[in-house]
Amino acid sequence: MRTRFEEYYIKSGRGGRKLDDVRDKYQRACRKLHLVHNEYVLLLSEAEQVQRDVKTCLLPALYHQHQATLCSFVINWRNILKELSVQWNYASKEFIDIFSRTETHVDTILPGNEYVDFLQKQIDGHRGTPVEVSEFSFDNSLVEDTSGKLLANTLAVDNLTVEWVRGKLAEVEPRLREAQERLSNKNSRLQDLSEVAMAELRCEEKKLGRQLEVIKKALTDLGCEEIDNVIPVRKPSLPSPPLQPTTSLVDILRKPFRRKSVPSSPLGSRHNIGSTRSLMDEDWFHGVLPREEVVRLLTKEGDFLVRETTRNDENQTVLSVCWGGHKHFIVQTTNEGQFRFEGPAFATIQELIMYQYQSGLPVTSRSGAILRQPIPRERWELNNDDVILLDKIGRGNFGDVYKGRLRVADQEVAVKTCRVTVAEEHKRKFLQEGRILKQYDHPNVVKLIGICVQKQPIMIVMELVVGGSLLTYLRNNASTLSTKQLITMCRDAAAGMRYLESKNCIHRDLAARNCLVGDSNVVKISDFGMSREEEEYIVSDGMKQIPIKWTAPEALNFGKYTSLCDVWSYGVLCWEIFSKGGTPYPGLSNTKAREKIDTGKENPKVTECQLQKEPLRKCTD
Numbered sequence: 001m002r003t004r005f006e007e008y009y010i011k012s013g014r015g016g017r018k019l020d021d022v023r024d025k026y027q028r029a030c031r032k033l034h035l036v037h038n039e040y041v042l043l044l045s046e047a048e049q050v051q052r053d054v055k056t057c058l059l060p061a062l063y064h065q066h067q068a069t070l071c072s073f074v075i076n077w078r079n080i081l082k083e084l085s086v087q088w089n090y091a092s093k094e095f096i097d098i099f100s101r102t103e104t105h106v107d108t109i110l111p112g113n114e115y116v117d118f119l120q121k122q123i124d125g126h127r128g129t130p131v132e133v134s135e136f137s138f139d140n141s142l143v144e145d146t147s148g149k150l151l152a153n154t155l156a157v158d159n160l161t162v163e164w165v166r167g168k169l170a171e172v173e174p175r176l177r178e179a180q181e182r183l184s185n186k187n188s189r190l191q192d193l194s195e196v197a198m199a200e201l202r203c204e205e206k207k208l209g210r211q212l213e214v215i216k217k218a219l220t221d222l223g224c225e226e227i228d229n230v231i232p233v234r235k236p237s238l239p240s241p242p243l244q245p246t247t248s249l250v251d252i253l254r255k256p257f258r259r260k261s262v263p264s265s266p267l268g269s270r271h272n273i274g275s276t277r278s279l280m281d282e283d284w285f286h287g288v289l290p291r292e293e294v295v296r297l298l299t300k301e302g303d304f305l306v307r308e309t310t311r312n313d314e315n316q317t318v319l320s321v322c323w324g325g326h327k328h329f330i331v332q333t334t335n336e337g338q339f340r341f342e343g344p345a346f347a348t349i350q351e352l353i354m355y356q357y358q359s360g361l362p363v364t365s366r367s368g369a370i371l372r373q374p375i376p377r378e379r380w381e382l383n384n385d386d387v388i389l390l391d392k393i394g395r396g397n398f399g400d401v402y403k404g405r406l407r408v409a410d411q412e413v414a415v416k417t418c419r420v421t422v423a424e425e426h427k428r429k430f431l432q433e434g435r436i437l438k439q440y441d442h443p444n445v446v447k448l449i450g451i452c453v454q455k456q457p458i459m460i461v462m463e464l465v466v467g468g469s470l471l472t473y474l475r476n477n478a479s480t481l482s483t484k485q486l487i488t489m490c491r492d493a494a495a496g497m498r499y500l501e502s503k504n505c506i507h508r509d510l511a512a513r514n515c516l517v518g519d520s521n522v523v524k525i526s527d528f529g530m531s532r533e534e535e536e537y538i539v540s541d542g543m544k545q546i547p548i549k550w551t552a553p554e555a556l557n558f559g560k561y562t563s564l565c566d567v568w569s570y571g572v573l574c575w576e577i578f579s580k581g582g583t584p585y586p587g588l589s590n591t592k593a594r595e596k597i598d599t600g601k602e603n604p605k606v607t608e609c610q611l612q613k614e615p616l617r618k619c620t621d
């Protein structure tokens with residue numbers, strides 16, 4: 001099904017009802033495979049445990065009970081014979097002698113000695129073949145040829161099976177608890193159970209415990225976020241809100257990927273508790289800031305911040321800490337709507353974070369991570385609610401572009417938005433432009449005002465350049481632009497690119513469509529989505545979405561980018577400017593254009609008609 005899906009995706013492109021049908025069939029097939037895989041793993045673990053318990057628990061219990069039964073028979077007959085020997089000694093001398101001898105021999109009967117080696121001989125296979133325990137192993141050939149992530153002896157926990165795993169957990173945990181209660185000494189009914197019944201209970205407990213261990217390990221190893229903080233292991237040593245009753249594993253994990261919203265309540269700021277604040281008001285809350293940005297901010301042991309992420313279409317609040325590397329802890333939500341890690345539960349996430357920060361206790365015993373220094377939002381991290389979106393003015397690779405207004409400064413801005421549905425990798429690329437722009441300040445480079453990552457959609461806020469795209473401007477004003485104005489545009493672009501080169505920034509996508517025209521026809525370099533802050537950049541993910549007609553030969557052929565590649569693109573930009581918005585290598589496909597580039601052929605010369613009767617100028621490459 002995956003092969004059919006990939007073939008159809010390549011043939012049909014990006015969308016369509018048929019593609020959705022093929023994708024749904026592929027997902028259903030994956031789900032069936034993963035569920036069968038999970039059943040197989042659990043059955044193997046159960047069979048292995050049963051085999052082990054038959055030898056070590058059930059058989060010994062059976063032999064013990066058999067021995068006890070036979071011993072009871074001996075005791076009963078001994079008592080009968082004893083009574084006969086005592087009551088019948090009044091008979092004749094012959095009988096008296098017989099029963100005297102009987103009495104003597106009866107006294108020599110010791111029931112406990114009759115089956116001294118019985119149990120050991122049975123276990124060791126006395127007068128028979130020893131009992132052999134069968135080995136159950138996962139058939140690795142079942143997963144060797146799969147293209148997914150199925151692992152031997154490991155449950156698959158993903159969006160296809162997570163509900164099934166939850167249901168299995170909810171089924172196993174109560175049965176294990178019941179078996180443990182029946183084995184408890186406090187249960188008077190155990191007095192009525194035979195040794196074999198007790199052995200069966202112990203085997204049932206071990207079998208269910210083994211299954212629960214397999215399920216818990218799969219949930220613990222889920223994803224890269226830590227989810228092991230489920231069962232509390234310590235109690236607070238400092239004053240804190242009253243502890244809530246410990247909930248069972250099944251209760252806590254019944255919906256582990258859901259954040260319950262709670263009404264606003266008195267929350268703690270970074271160093272105190274008492275002011276009424278929402279989580280977004282806390283300066284250590286960074287919204288939906290991607291993990292790569294988080295790792296960049298957390299540099300010292302104990303640095304921490306709180307953010308949000310999405311997994312399996314569920315929102316999660318995550319505590320990120322620098323401690324022996326970078327660790328990420330999902331905030332658990334109890335059935336009562338409270339929040340916790342391994343310690344007590346609190347009504348708000350702020351109180352939970354303040355407790356961990358002030359108590360100095362590890363977030364989880366396994367990680368040992370301690371909160372020492374909250375990392376506030378950077379100056380350029382804006383609040384989404386401070387930006388008012390107005391008219392739509394364009395469309396980017398990841399979402400739409402709007403004209404907007406900043407509430408506080410009452411300033412008109414340009415706002416790039418990122419669609420909520422795009423993959424996390426694309427969101428990281430989207431914010432990469434903001435991270436690059438924030439450190440630049442030049443009149444020919446568009447200025448960054450900030451990014452909005454407090455909630456979806458994430459946005460990049462930049463200065464509003466009133467003239468819009470240079471390409472559109474050239475085409476709309478072709479009849480009025482003079483040669484001097486065109487040369488000035490080339491000079492502005494050169495000044496901006498020279499500044500970027502001094503900052504070791506390779507733009508990689510310099511073109512008229514990615515330049516903006518401001519007041520007095522000033523050209524500003526924009527759209528840094530493909531940019532890299534390196535002296536040399538080697539493309540390792542293929543040449544997809546590369547602007548062929550603007551890209552230097554060494555980058556096309558070897559994937560090697562330097563500032564010299566931007567010089568080539570600048571030459572094509574000059575051709576665009578002097579052709580008043582023409583398309584490079586007109587009439588040629590990307591493939592044909594690349595052949596011309598490889599053979600050293602130039603763009604066609606700009607004609608007098610294109611220059612509106614201005615003197616003919618040759619554009620250098």
